[in-house]
Amino acid sequence: MNPIERLTELFTxxxxxxxxxxxxFVQYLLVQNSAYRAxxxxxxxxxxxxxxxxxxxxxxxxxxxxxxxxxxxxxGKNREKSVLCIVEKDADLENVEKSGFRGLYFVLGGTIPLxxxxxxxxxxxxxxxxxxxxxxPKLLLNEVILGLSATTEGDHTRLIxxxxxxxxxxxxxxxxxxxxxxxxxxxxxxxxxxxxxxSALSSRT
Ligand SMILES: [Zn+2]
Numbered sequence: 539m540n541p542i543e544r545l546t547e548l549f550t551x552x553x554x555x556x557x558x559x560x561x562x563f564v565q566y567l568l569v570q571n572s573a574y575r576a577x578x579x580x581x582x583x584x585x586x587x588x589x590x591x592x593x594x595x596x597x598x599x600x601x602x603x604x605x606x607x608x609x610x611x612x613x614g615k616n617r618e619k620s621v622l623c624i625v626e627k628d629a630d631l632e633n634v635e636k637s638g639f640r641g642l643y644f645v646l647g648g649t650i651p652l653x654x655x656x657x658x659x660x661x662x663x664x665x666x667x668x669x670x671x672x673x674x675p676k677l678l679l680n681e682v683i684l685g686l687s688a689t690t691e692g693d694h695t696r697l698i699x700x701x702x703x704x705x706x707x708x709x710x711x712x713x714x715x716x717x718x719x720x721x722x723x724x725x726x727x728x729x730x731x732x733x734x735x736x737s738a739l740s741s742r743t
Pocket of ligand 1: 613
């Protein structure tokens with residue numbers, strides 16, 4: 539494989555990128571100067587060295603000079619630790635945060651496709667369950683909010699999580715809720731405006 543084909547193939551592995559778009563990216567890079575390409579390659583290299591994944595919520599954060607293991611939210615004071623909001627991805631978390639939510643989060647890392655039986659392959663179910671089992675009694679967990687998009691896969695994932703979490707919620711006596719009105723059918727949390735999310739949060743059931 540020559541460098542053009544190789545890079546095109548690498549770009550097609552990006553989420554939502556097909557071969558045509560991948561080729562356009564490579565064409566774009568070909569006409570840039572070498573300083574731009576070198577700086578881009580350098581930024582990609584630094585991405586690994588300067589970031590970490592929070593061991594509690596699994597979101598990615600930038601290191602602040604010391605060896606972090608908790609992100610600013612999980613390690614932050616003034617958070618309502620009895621409320622846990624489960625989201626699909628980092629972008630959703632950031633959007634819920636903008637709506638004014640001040641509880642804690644857990645990033646699933648994906649949604650469960652309709653046809654799939656293998657839940658753990660798509661989301662961090664095991665990690666979620668062990669976190670709730672560990673923190674449920676310790677933090678006096680009051681509520682777990684299923685903050686999923688109003689899409690087909692989001693709905694499917696919510697149903698599976700409800701099934702898995704309901705017995706635990708009864709055992710630990712916390713409320714299991716979902717986003718309510720406000721988020722219209724088909725809307726993704728990532729693109730919803732903060733007011734819409736705030737309204738979906740306040741009408742959660
Ligand atoms: Zn965190």
